[in-house]
Amino acid sequence: MVRASGRTDSMSRSAELVFVCGSGGLAAFGVLLVNLAREEIRAMPALAAFLVLSVAFGLLLVAMRAWAPDATPLLIPTASVLAAVGFITIYRLDENLASLHGWWLLLSATMSVLWLYAVSEKGLGHRGGGWWPLLALAAGLVVVPSLGADGGTIWLAWSSGPAVVLNPGEIVKLVMVVLFAVLLSERQAFFSAGGRYTAPLHPARVTTSWQSVLLLGLVVIIVAIRDSGTAMIVVGMFCVMAYMATNRSAYLVGGFGAGVIWLVAGPWLSEGLQTRIAVWTDPWTQPEGPGNRLAEGLFGLAAGSLSGTGFGLGEPDLIPEATTSLAFAAVGEELGLAGTVVVLAAYALMVVTGFGIALRAGEVFHKLLAGGLSLLLGGQTALSVAGAVGLLPGTAAPIPFLSYGVSLTMAGFLILAVLARVSHEERV
Amino acid sequence: MPAAILVALKFIFVGLVYLLVWRVATAVAEHVGAKPWRVLGGPGTGLTVVRSDTQTGLEFDVRRPIVLGSGSEADVRIDDAYASDLHARLDPEEESLTLADLGSTSGTYVNGKRVTAVVALSRGDSIQIGKTVLEVR
Numbered sequence: 001m002v003r004a005s006g007r008t009d010s011m012s013r014s015a016e017l018v019f020v021c022g023s024g025g026l027a028a029f030g031v032l033l034v035n036l037a038r039e040e041i042r043a044m045p046a047l048a049a050f051l052v053l054s055v056a057f058g059l060l061l062v063a064m065r066a067w068a069p070d071a072t073p074l075l076i077p078t079a080s081v082l083a084a085v086g087f088i089t090i091y092r093l094d095e096n097l098a099s100l101h102g103w104w105l106l107l108s109a110t111m112s113v114l115w116l117y118a119v120s121e122k123g124l125g126h127r128g129g130g131w132w133p134l135l136a137l138a139a140g141l142v143v144v145p146s147l148g149a150d151g152g153t154i155w156l157a158w159s160s161g162p163a164v165v166l167n168p169g170e171i172v173k174l175v176m177v178v179l180f181a182v183l184l185s186e187r188q189a190f191f192s193a194g195g196r197y198t199a200p201l202h203p204a205r206v207t208t209s210w211q212s213v214l215l216l217g218l219v220v221i222i223v224a225i226r227d228s229g230t231a232m233i234v235v236g237m238f239c240v241m242a243y244m245a246t247n248r249s250a251y252l253v254g255g256f257g258a259g260v261i262w263l264v265a266g267p268w269l270s271e272g273l274q275t276r277i278a279v280w281t282d283p284w285t286q287p288e289g290p291g292n293r294l295a296e297g298l299f300g301l302a303a304g305s306l307s308g309t310g311f312g313l314g315e316p317d318l319i320p321e322a323t324t325s326l327a328f329a330a331v332g333e334e335l336g337l338a339g340t341v342v343v344l345a346a347y348a349l350m351v352v353t354g355f356g357i358a359l360r361a362g363e364v365f366h367k368l369l370a371g372g373l374s375l376l377l378g379g380q381t382a383l384s385v386a387g388a389v390g391l392l393p394g395t396a397a398p399i400p401f402l403s404y405g406v407s408l409t410m411a412g413f414l415i416l417a418v419l420a421r422v423s424h425e426e427r428v
Numbered sequence: 429m430p431a432a433i434l435v436a437l438k439f440i441f442v443g444l445v446y447l448l449v450w451r452v453a454t455a456v457a458e459h460v461g462a463k464p465w466r467v468l469g470g471p472g473t474g475l476t477v478v479r480s481d482t483q484t485g486l487e488f489d490v491r492r493p494i495v496l497g498s499g500s501e502a503d504v505r506i507d508d509a510y511a512s513d514l515h516a517r518l519d520p521e522e523e524s525l526t527l528a529d530l531g532s533t534s535g536t537y538v539n540g541k542r543v544t545a546v547v548a549l550s551r552g553d554s555i556q557i558g559k560t561v562l563e564v565r
Contacts, residue, residue, distance in 0.1 A: 011455040019448065026444055033437055074456050081448045310438035338442050346449050349456050356456075 016073040017061055023080035024054035030088030030311055037312025049091065052102040053084055056109040060416065063113040067120035068424035074353045075416055075423075078346050079401055085343060086402035089330050090323050092311055097323060101404050108410040112417035123425055124366060170398075170407035173380070174414060176234050177241070177372040184245040185365035232259070232395065233379055241372045245364065263393075273393075280393040293320045297329035297388050301340075308336030323404040325396050328388040343402065344385070351378035357423045370422045373415045473525055475518070478554070479561035482507045487565075490525060494518045496557060497530075510534040510558025516543070525549045525564065534558055 011019075028050035035042050057080040064071050083105065091098035239255025242248070267274040283294040296319045303314060316322045316330035323330070332340045354374025361367045380397050387394040398405050400412040474489040483506070488494070494503040499513025506515065512532035519526045529536040529543045536543045537556040549555075555562045 011452075019451070022448060026441075026448070029441060029444070033434070033441060036437070037434060074452060077448070078452050081445060081452075085445065307442070308438065310434050311441070313434065335438075335442055339445070342442070342445050342449050345453070349449065349452055353456055 011073045011077070013061075013065060013073055016076060017058070019077040020057040020061060020080050021054050023057065023077070023084040024050040024052075026081065027053045027084040027087050030084065031091050033310070034088065034092045034312040037310065045091070045095070048099075048102065049084075049087060052105055053080060053087060056105040057083070059106075059109045059113055060413065063116045063417075064420050064424075067116045068420045070426075071420035071424040072353060072357060075350065075419055078350045078353070079412070079416055082343065082346050082350075082401040085331060085335075085339075086327065086399075086404075088311060089316070089327060089334070089402070090404050092334065093317055093323050093330065097404055101409070104406050104409045107406075108413035111410055112413040115414060115417050116421060119421055124363075124369070124421060170405065170411045173230060173233055173237075173376055174373075174411045177237060177376050178369065178418075180238055180241045181365055181368035181372050184241055184368055185363070230397075232262070233376070233383065233397070235259075236379060237372060237375060240375055241368055244371050245368055276393045276395075280390065283390065293326065294387075294390055294394055296320060297326045298390060300326075300329045300333035301389065304333040304336040304339075306337050308332070308334045308339055310334060321396075324398040325384055325394070325403070326388050327399050327403040328385050331402065332388075344381075347378065347381045350374075354378075354419055357419055357426065361422055361426045366422045366425065370419055373419055377412075377415060473520060474565055475555070475562045476565055477560060478563045479559070480506075480508065481559070483560065490518050490520050492520070495530070497532075506557055506560050508558035508560045511560065515557050516555075518549075519546075527555065532557075 028046040031046045031049045032041075035045065057076055061076060064076070087098060087101060087105075090101050235258055236255055239251045239258075242251040263277070267277050279294055283298065300314070300316055300319045300322075303309060308314070311334050314333040316333045319326050319329050319333070328340065328343070331343060335343075351374050354370055354377065358367050358369075358371035358374060361370055377400055381399050383392065383395055384397045384399045384403075386392040387397065398408050400408060400415070473491070474487060477483045477486040480486075488504055495514055495517050496502055496504050496506050496511075497513050497515040498506055498508060498511040502514060510533075512530070512534070514530045515532040516530055516536045517528050519528070526546050526548050527536065527538060527543060528546045534557075538547055538549065538553055540556075549564050551564055553564045555564070
């Protein structure tokens with residue numbers, strides 16, 4: 001029998017494993033460099049970094065081999081390199097935060113493993129119908145703590161300490177992408193039809209209604225928590241995914257128009273946005289005020305110059321939110337243009353791989369799911385980087401895999417797991 | 429620790445990151461350039477024996493030209509008394525799969541029609557050689 005697996009990727013499963021261990025080694029090397037710059041030689045933190053990275057991504061690899069054996073082997077290596085660079089940056093800024101981050105990496109990997117196991121029996125389904133209970137549960141989990149958040153804060157602190165915070169926005173984005181994929185694949189005709197279903201009781205409208213209520217509820221929550229970055233990403237995601245599903249460019253034009261209106265009319269509606277835009281247009285006049293965020297990030301990037309100061313030798317601790325939304329500036333300070341370019345290249349590779357999976361997928365739901373998640377990964381990174389370098393008004397958007405954050409790390413690993421599963425089913 | 433060594437180590441670190449990302453980039457480039465999984469002639473193209481006295485269920489991929497026949501020189505042996513030694517040839521091309529009869533005695537049939545020239549196959553087509561029936565998948 002000439003039965004062959006038919007794998008075309010030029011990276012084998014064992015190469016992938018070597019790669020993941022290499023990323024662990026990279027993290028250990030970076031941690032060692034940070035300590036060397038401080039005139040210390042400590043083996044334990046480096047060993048811990050190696051173990052955390054290798055075990056977290058190793059777990060995901062093992063789960064993929066068991067429950068998604070035909071998935072492309074190109075996703076995990078890139079993510080593991082980015083996570084290694086992110087881990088070193090966080091360690092360099094705050095050792096305690098890094099040890100917490102290590103736990104989140106392991107926890108997130110475990111969650112993705114459980115998810116892969118949960119879908120291993122029945123698969124993703126053709127139109128995503130089976131996802132509704134799961135989505136409703138996830139939406140509920142997001143809604144309940146969000147309502148408890150007071151004022152405009154989007155961070156929910158646990159009583160155990162200020163470092164353990166959950167930003168519901170990260171999970172909301174992931175849930176929204178799945179929601180859009182389900183909705184658009186189930187109701188493709190409705191979204192393509194434009195004004196055809198004008199009768200209020202047309203079946204296509206009625207059956208869509210309760211799903212729309214859930215969607216609307218989540219949008220209200222996002223507006224309520226005043227997370228303009230999340231709102232921008234979610235609206236953008238819907239427009240692009242609707243375009244993917246229907247090929248109607250009206251969705252893209254509408255999304256672009258909404259963005260312009262947000263930029264023009266937003267400052268009148270929200271004082272926070274007004275400040276952000278003022279800071280964006282002129283970060284130098286308020287170096288001690290709210291402009292500090294962008295200005296310090298730009299100073300950091302400038303100090304990094306071409307090849308960076310080296311780990312532990314710069315002053316990224318002066319950058320506010322260096323572990324979250326300005327992680328890119330912190331990397332830029334210590335690794336310079338050389339480091340930021342390779343980080344951006346790695347994200348581009350992940351997005352390209354994700355879109356490759358979407359293009360090859362057979363089902364509309366799978367296409368939209370993979371395309372949407374790749375877009376989320378790329379869009380969020382682009383938004384965060386653009387905010388850090390002053391191309392766009394700053395948002396609180398952190399970078400997946402590079403920044404610190406419980407739900408960010410979880411969302412990142414879940415995106416990997418879902419993409420892996422879509423990639424697996426495409427070849428079965 | 430002398431500053432020069434730290435600078436050297438920094439460059440080694442960045443170099444390692446480049447190396448790892450470069451390795452993925454080359455693999456991704458091949459992945460993107462690869463033919464979609466579902467395209468005939470692309471990866472996953474193959475045949476399944478759906479009716480035969482002894483070979484029902486046999487599957488094989490067609491990733492290079494394959495000769496079917498009962499002889500020992502055939503790439504895939506068809507265990508059928510009516511099959512010629514070198515009976516028919518399958519050719520995977522850019523985005524298609526073609527079949528040619530190699531002058532067999534009993535003939536090759538695609539969806540019941542005898543093959544007289546090279547024919548392009550579609551997914552689901554049935555190929556009959558003697559009493560053996562194969563299906564394109």
